[in-house]
Amino acid sequence: MQRREFLQTSILASTLLFVPKILHALDRGPGLARLADAPGARRLIVVQLGGGNDGLNTVIPYQNDLYYKARPTLGIKESEGILALDKGLGFHPALKGFKSLYDQGYLAVLNGVGYPNPDRSHFRSMDIWQTGSGSDQNLSTGWLGRYLDSGAPGCQNPYNALEVDDTLSLAMKGTQRKGLAFKNPDKLHQLTQNRLLSKVSRETGSDHHHAQVDYLYQTLAETASSADYLYNKSKVYKSAVTYPQSEFGKNLKTTAELINSGVESRVYYVALNGFDTHVRQHEQQQKLFTDLGDGLAALADDLQKNGQWANTLVLVFSEFGRRVGQNASNGTDHGTANPVFLIGGSLQQKGILNDAPDLANLDQGDLRHQVDFRGIYATVLKDWLGADDTSILGTDFERMRGLV
Incomplete structure (x- = not known):
């Protein structure tokens, strides 16, 4: 097969265009200090709840009669095991892992997070959250990609940034640098060991003058080297902590193993999907919240045991919440504002950080947002990662000072 034909037709070669040039062949050496050992070095783990999580049945206003009036059968009663917090709020009974983190001072809840003129389309709203744009803007780069x-x-x-998934999210794509997506280091390494691919990636000279083909050759070589680095690093630590036996649990375990092995990455990205609960919401949320709470509690335990928890911050978000009133199918339809969770070993503010949504002051049946999500991004970028939030987000959003 001609090299040019191979590069044009190979699915793997085309997907590797998402890999940044900075991921090149470097042997870091056994004496290199880990990220945790660098002064002030911190990492961010983003957890995306895909589908639009119902925030009112996540952080439940169980002392508010208007909640039960809007949800006569879907509202969760205190007798069903609501995990009481402060300010008349409580976690869903399945979020025992969240409650444990909350009780240890590792979790903060921000209610009513959203943006002006919200969009109820999954795709558009997710784009808004992943790019950090306004509802009237269309950006082609993600907020974390621009951070890179x-x-x-x-x-x-x-x-720089690793996504434990088969595809790279828009949030992780910049103009010059991008994150790297893979399910686990072993599979990524196996892909780059393909005989023909390996031969192509080793070639240093070329008999052509096509810039795009040159770029592909370089990208293949850099990716093969990166795969070797991640594969070898990941063997340093294998977790003995019990995670949920689910794809999400396995992805969190992979994340912890990479961190505890000393992989130098500032950003990790994982997703838990299935939150589009138009029907049978009780059953779906029970399973999803068990996975979410138990998974993040296991992650915290794993990192804490290995001295990596104090410099780790977890951001949990969903593209929108659900409408206040239940629908006719024992579910909820697309809504607006939603809680965002910050989890970590060095939170300066913890617990319930603002008031519950005002159920007596709705916008055509939807919650009014209290907090612009880009203010949270600005806080994470500036106060946690030490980046220029204004240049990355394009506007000077009000930060939540003293939060992290």
């Missing part, structure tokens, strides 16, 4: 482009502290490392 910014050259902020830690972005110069060869493994």
Whole structure:
């Protein structure tokens, strides 16, 4: 097969275009200090709840009669095991892992997070959250991708951002630098060991003058080297902590193993999907919240045991919440504002950080947002990652000072 034909037709070669050039062949050496050992070095783990999680049945206003009036059968009663918090709120009974983190001072709840003129389309609203744009803007780069482009502290490392998934989210795509998506280091390594691919990636000379083909050759070589690095690093630590036996649980375990093995990445990205609960919401949320709560509690335990928890921050979000009133199918339809969760070992503010949504002051049946999500991004970028939030987000959003 001609090299040019191979590169044009190979699915793997085309997907590797998502890999940043900075991921090149470097042997870091056994004496290199881990990210945790660098002064002030911190990492971010983003957890995306895909489908639009119902925030009112996540952080439940169980002392508010209007909640039960709007949800006569879907509302969760205190007698069903609501996990009481503060300010008349409680976690869903399945979120025992969240409650444990909350009780240890590792979890903060921000109610009513959204943006002006909200969009109820899954795709558009997810784009807004992943790019950090306004509802009247269309951006082609993600907020974390632009963080990588910014050259902020830690972005110069060869493994800037990792997504434990088959595809790379828009949030992780910048103009010059992008994250790297893979399910696990072993499979990524196996892909790059393909005989023909390996031969192509080793070639240093070329008999052509096509810039795009040159770029593909370089990308293949860099990706093969990166796969070797991640594969070898991941063997340093294998977790003995019990995670949920689900795809999400396995992805969190992979994330913890990479961190505890010393992989130098500032950003990790994982997703838990299935939150589009138009029907049979009780059953779906019970399973999803068990997975979510138990998975993140296991992650915290794993990182804490290995001295990696204090410099880790977890951000949990969904593209929108659900309508206040239940529908005729024992579910909820697309809504607006929603809680966002921050979890970590170094939170400066913890617990319930603002009031519950005002159920007596709705916008055509939907919650009014209290907090602009881009203010949370600005806080994470500036106060946690040490980046220039204004240049990355394009506007100076009000940060939540003293939060992280």
